Amino acid sequence: MSTLTDPPKAQFQLSMLVNDTRYRSLTFQAIAALVLALAIWYLGNNLIQNLRAAGLNISYGFLGDPSGYDINQRLIEYDSQSSHARAAVVGVLNTLLVAVLACITATIFGVVAGVLRLSNNWLVSKLMAVYVEIFRNIPVLIWIIIIFTIMTAVMPGPREFRGDNATSSMLFDLFAFTNRGVYIPMPWFESGFFASGALNWLVVIAALVGSFLVMRRIEANATKTQEKTGVRPKTKLIALGVWLVPLALVLFVMGLSWEVPELKGFNFKGGIKIGGPLIALWFALSIYTGAFIAENVRAGIQAINKGQTEAAAALGLRPGRIMNLVVLPQALRVIIPPLISNFLNITKNSSLAIAVGYADITATLGGITLNQTGRAIECVLLLMLFYLTASLLISMVMNVYNASVKLKER
Amino acid sequence: MKNKVILGALTVAGLAAGAAAAGTLDDVKARGKLNCGVTTGLVGFAAPNANGEWEGFDVAVCRAVAAAVLGDSTAVEFVPTTGKTRFTALASGEIDMLARNTTWTFSRDVDLKFEFVGVNYYDGQGFMVPKELGVSSAKELDGATVCIQTGTTTELNLADFFRSNNISYEPVPIETNAEAQQQYLAGACDVYTTDASGLAATRATFDDPSAHVLLPEIISKEPLGPLVRHGDHEWGDVVRWSLNALVAAEELGVTSANIGEMAAGTENPEINRLLGTEGTLGEMLGLSADWAKNAIGAGGNYGEVFAKNIGEDTPIGLARGLNAQWTEGGLLYAPPFR
Numbered sequence: 096m097s098t099l100t101d102p103p104k105a106q107f108q109l110s111m112l113v114n115d116t117r118y119r120s121l122t123f124q125a126i127a128a129l130v131l132a133l134a135i136w137y138l139g140n141n142l143i144q145n146l147r148a149a150g151l152n153i154s155y156g157f158l159g160d161p162s163g164y165d166i167n168q169r170l171i172e173y174d175s176q177s178s179h180a181r182a183a184v185v186g187v188l189n190t191l192l193v194a195v196l197a198c199i200t201a202t203i204f205g206v207v208a209g210v211l212r213l214s215n216n217w218l219v220s221k222l223m224a225v226y227v228e229i230f231r232n233i234p235v236l237i238w239i240i241i242i243f244t245i246m247t248a249v250m251p252g253p254r255e256f257r258g259d260n261a262t263s264s265m266l267f268d269l270f271a272f273t274n275r276g277v278y279i280p281m282p283w284f285e286s287g288f289f290a291s292g293a294l295n296w297l298v299v300i301a302a303l304v305g306s307f308l309v310m311r312r313i314e315a316n317a318t319k320t321q322e323k324t325g326v327r328p329k330t331k332l333i334a335l336g337v338w339l340v341p342l343a344l345v346l347f348v349m350g351l352s353w354e355v356p357e358l359k360g361f362n363f364k365g366g367i368k369i370g371g372p373l374i375a376l377w378f379a380l381s382i383y384t385g386a387f388i389a390e391n392v393r394a395g396i397q398a399i400n401k402g403q404t405e406a407a408a409a410l411g412l413r414p415g416r417i418m419n420l421v422v423l424p425q426a427l428r429v430i431i432p433p434l435i436s437n438f439l440n441i442t443k444n445s446s447l448a449i450a451v452g453y454a455d456i457t458a459t460l461g462g463i464t465l466n467q468t469g470r471a472i473e474c475v476l477l478l479m480l481f482y483l484t485a486s487l488l489i490s491m492v493m494n495v496y497n498a499s500v501k502l503k504e505r
Numbered sequence: 506m507k508n509k510v511i512l513g514a515l516t517v518a519g520l521a522a523g524a525a526a527a528g529t530l531d532d533v534k535a536r537g538k539l540n541c542g543v544t545t546g547l548v549g550f551a552a553p554n555a556n557g558e559w560e561g562f563d564v565a566v567c568r569a570v571a572a573a574v575l576g577d578s579t580a581v582e583f584v585p586t587t588g589k590t591r592f593t594a595l596a597s598g599e600i601d602m603l604a605r606n607t608t609w610t611f612s613r614d615v616d617l618k619f620e621f622v623g624v625n626y627y628d629g630q631g632f633m634v635p636k637e638l639g640v641s642s643a644k645e646l647d648g649a650t651v652c653i654q655t656g657t658t659t660e661l662n663l664a665d666f667f668r669s670n671n672i673s674y675e676p677v678p679i680e681t682n683a684e685a686q687q688q689y690l691a692g693a694c695d696v697y698t699t700d701a702s703g704l705a706a707t708r709a710t711f712d713d714p715s716a717h718v719l720l721p722e723i724i725s726k727e728p729l730g731p732l733v734r735h736g737d738h739e740w741g742d743v744v745r746w747s748l749n750a751l752v753a754a755e756e757l758g759v760t761s762a763n764i765g766e767m768a769a770g771t772e773n774p775e776i777n778r779l780l781g782t783e784g785t786l787g788e789m790l791g792l793s794a795d796w797a798k799n800a801i802g803a804g805g806n807y808g809e810v811f812a813k814n815i816g817e818d819t820p821i822g823l824a825r826g827l828n829a830q831w832t833e834g835g836l837l838y839a840p841p842f843r
Contacts, residue, residue: 163661165676175664252692274693275650360648361695452678466589466656469617
């Protein structure tokens with residue numbers, strides 16, 4: 096009769112770190128982490144030593160000094176006596192402005208092109224294919240420069256609007272299209288509740304939000320009635336009233352007026368100027384990224400089983416409603432994740448603004464400020480921090496949206 | 506074993522990083538080539554000609570330094586830099602010296618840790634407008650759109666000028682002179698502002714230069730000169746005295762035509778010291794005795810370089826003005842070679 100012996104105790108040997116699959120991955124990860132830490136330490140140390148050898152230091156004190164330069168497009172008050180920090184904020188706002196505008200239009204272009212590319216109409220689908228292939232295969236920088244160059248070369252300069260025998264004229268006497276940008280009338284309030292224009296606009300926005308909330312109630316009631324009786328009450332006329340009446344009332348009370356651009360001196364004065372660089376950058380980013388989004392949309396739609404379309408058609412839905420009610424809502428699950436990347440790309444590609452003289456964060460903080468102060472490391476670190484934060488925020492918001500449209504599993 | 510290799514590599518890299526800071530003169534000699542930063546292209550000052558060879562007023566400084574150090578005026582690697590990249594290129598050691606219409610200012614000298622070795626062109630910021638606008642003074646430019654090269658002192662002067670005259674303007678920031686020219690000609694800006702010499706050089710390349718006027722106002726002092734990194738004084742001296750040699754040669758009447766006979770020895774002891782037949786000036790700089798002869802022989806003295814590249818007989822047509830010798834009522838003054 097044999098006795099049971101204890102299984103031999105596993106003895107840990109150094110060679111097991113490499114030979115034993117249980118430890119091997121850990122070993123290599125530890126080595127990789129160590130090498131990474133060493134590399135970072137070496138680079139950082141090298142930087143500090145070289146800075147010290149050159150008699151330089153890292154300091155953010157320059158941010159409080161007067162910047163000394165002017166910026167042509169600004170959303171907040173700024174002049175050459177403002178600080179470098181304020182110039183950076185002007186740049187941040189300009190970056191966000193062009194990024195938000197481009198994200199919206201790129202999505203519209205992308206969805207339209209993506210849907211049309213699957214059209215049964217041969218000409219339409221081929222045209223969209225040509226659009227997608229041309230725009231996504233040429234670098235966006237080249238598109239920005241092409242559009243900007245065409246704009247400055249083709250559009251008339253302000254001097255061509257001047258005099259009795261002017262060669263150009265304003266559209267309806269309201270809009271001026273020049274090679275420096277587009278001038279449009281600007282609304283303002285004669286008898287606003289507040290002295291500041293921005294606060295008056297908040298009142299308008301509040302009115303719109305109120306209308307939206309009321310409309311949601313009405314729609315919810317309509318759905319309830321429909322579920323009870325099978326007939327949906329007509330809400331279109333009511334909606335028109337709910338949206339328009341409060342808005343008109345607010346605008347009337349505050350005395351809405353329009354400031355029309357006029358040719359004065361060298362330039363058009365008054366109204367809102369949408370600068371040429373902004374238009375070029377916005378349009379280029381939109382059509383370029385739109386081409387990528389179009390492919391995402393196409394992929395999303397093609398991922399939906401054909402049976403869904405056929406079933407919807409069998410219920411008697413028209414093609415437009417099939418797309419809106421059946422196919423697109425399901426396709427969103429496939430479309431949204433790559434859409435996040437495209438939005439991030441737009442935000443980051445907006446740094447190409449420097450090519451056309453648009454004053455984004457890369458042009459102000461990373462360009463002129465860096466140059467005038469010579470604080471390259473500080474400025475670039477701040478730039479990295481900004482783009483990182485912006486990207487993570489966009490990612491977070493879009494992921495929340497993604498979670499809301501993804502397949503709900505029970 | 507593996508660890509030792511990594512540590513060894515780190516040590517070598519660390520030493521190399523430390524050594525790069527000093528001894529530019531030895532580096533240039535060992536390399537056999539001078540890395541000289543110039544503009545990306547401004548006709549008359551620095552631009553490649555039809556054969557692809559760089560030529561111009563700033564280029565001549567690079568060639569003179571190369572000739573003084575290496576005895577060969579063609580041993581130059583020209584590195585085009587923009588207003589934004591020039592200082593980083595110099596500070597990081599990518600170039601040995603910068604000769605690029607760069608204004609000598611306090612903060613660049615003191616805060617950015619560079620060393621201006623002298624002035625090769627006394628300039629001031631001016632304005633160019635199309636004649637048809639009918640503007641005769643910069644003070645009439647209220648509301649104008651102004652094209653400006655970004656990252657330059659002109660950007661700051663412009664803001665100051667309009668602010669102190671209480672008039673407004675709209676800046677159009679632009680990266681290079683070529684882009685500015687294109688925007689200006691397309692009418693995307695009413696005014697182009699940069700150093701007056703640059704305006705003249707740019708206007709010379711237009712189809713119809715007479716349709717554009719330079720306004721009389723000069724709104725700033727722009728002493729343009731070559732610069733090197735702070736702290737490497739031997740190298741700073743070499744560049745400084747190469748430039749001074751060109752200026753002194755004009756004053757002393759040494760030209761590229763007569764330098765051969767003058768180098769044989771003259772009555773004038775200062776010329777003899779300059780050209781190396783007397784004294785040990787070259788040795789003091791760590792160069793050969795005929796360093797200045799080579800520098801002057803590369804493109805002639807200051808006056809010859811000026812006349813050939815930007816003078817009144819060239820399309821750029823700049824008068825000597827402030828850039829005449831001190832004996833002629835200008836500001837050019839080389840310290841004695843003694």
